[in-house]
Amino acid sequence: MAKRTAEPRPESGISPRQPCPCGSGKRYKACHGRAGGAADVIVTRPFEGLAAECELVALREFVPSATAKLPVREGREVTLATVLPMAAAALMRVDEKAFVGLQVQTRSGDISRDLARALEWVQSAEAGTSLPVVGPETAEAGTVPNRLQDLVDVDAKLDVELHDDFSWWIPGDTEPTGEVALSLERANAAIMPTERLNAEGVESAYWVDAGEKAHLRWVRPEPEEKLLAALARLSARGELALGEDSRYAGSFRAHGLLVPVWDLDREKHAREWEQPAAELGTRLAEALESLDSEPLNAAERRSRDGLRGRQITVR
Structure with a gap:
């Protein structure tokens, strides 16, 4: 009987047969260990391992207007938001307050990874700019992009603040104009009264x-x-x-x-x-x-x- 040759470890040092560190549940060689990364791998439980998992699901799925301070490990203070103007993935307001949105269009099979990339973007974003949507992942084989679990305190819970409307989109007494004003009007009209018990x-x-x-x-x-x-x-x-x-x-x-x-x-x-x-x-x-x-x-x-x-x- 021929001996099975052990598969060589990639430069990452991760065995091709062990579970991928991204949390997809697939083997590394079928996920981030293959060429092109794992943009099409579906992670069915993206917030697993976070103490705020249930809260994140609620904010992502059915809470209309809410914010919460993200317990980021390093970098500037970032606010997690249900919805941002024009459904942006991230926003650096003109007053340099940083936001990452939850209810956004995704381009990968892992919402946690998309949120991490939006969080990384906003750390160096210029005032008054936004990230319309997180683009397709382009990670090379052998690299595992960060997930939200890698960038925040996993044991921290969220102190959620509910809002009656989306006026918090606009700093101070600034008057919204153009597409932002239209987006604000539409968002406010769609709100269903919601309270956290x-x-x-x-x-x-x-x-x-x-x-x-x-x-x-x-x-x-x-x-x-x-x-x-x-x-x-x-x-x-x-x-x-x-x-x-x-x-x-x-x-x-x-x-x-x-x-x-x-x-x-x-x-x-x-x-x-x-x-x-x-x-x-x-x-x-x-x-x-x-x-x-x-x-x-x-x-x-x-x-x-x-x-x-x-x-x-x-x-």
Whole structure:
């Protein structure tokens, strides 16, 4: 039997057969170790490893106008924003305040890598300039571009500030003109009233007024199957709602995480749902813990099958 010849290590020193450091889940030789890099490799959970993962998913997917200071390891202070003028990837305002946008068009399969490149751009950008979109990756084989996880404190959480409009785009008393003014008008018209619930044990949960009804959208960090099982346990017990005038609507997937959604009575203020959400959070935590010793019974399995089919679309 012929001996297998060990594959030589590239200049990077990374074995071709080991997982690529970019987090794609592919072997290095099939990802950044091949010619042209990995612009087409899809990373399904781009924010994994960050303490702010759930918050980043919310800001990327459905929070309209919000900002948060990025915990950058080196360089100038940078503000993370949901949306920037004309959907720019990054912006250096005329007052030299730096912003990186989350809700932008992407050119690669890894949002974290695109954000890192926007963050690197803004560190040396001139005042009054913007990065329209992060272009295609051109990294040479043997190099692994930075990801957001490489440039920020992974253990830091985000202090999110919600805004009623996008007036923070413009510094001071500056009057917007041209395309910026038009972009500002359109962005303000599209905002749905949104509030972040602040209660013990409740994180990355947002009340959203969608017009005919309000919703609670709660980004959860647990593996999807385990979370579905815990939700099914509560559903079988009749404990999945947030009380009267609410019902579990379904869930959607976003960047590797599951986001359960509840329909709410929009006549109630967002703050009135904080205590019910905290109580639901406690029940959910107990259900998650119980799964380690108590498998789902027949009724709970049927409930899980029903919940799995209730996928919704967020607009």
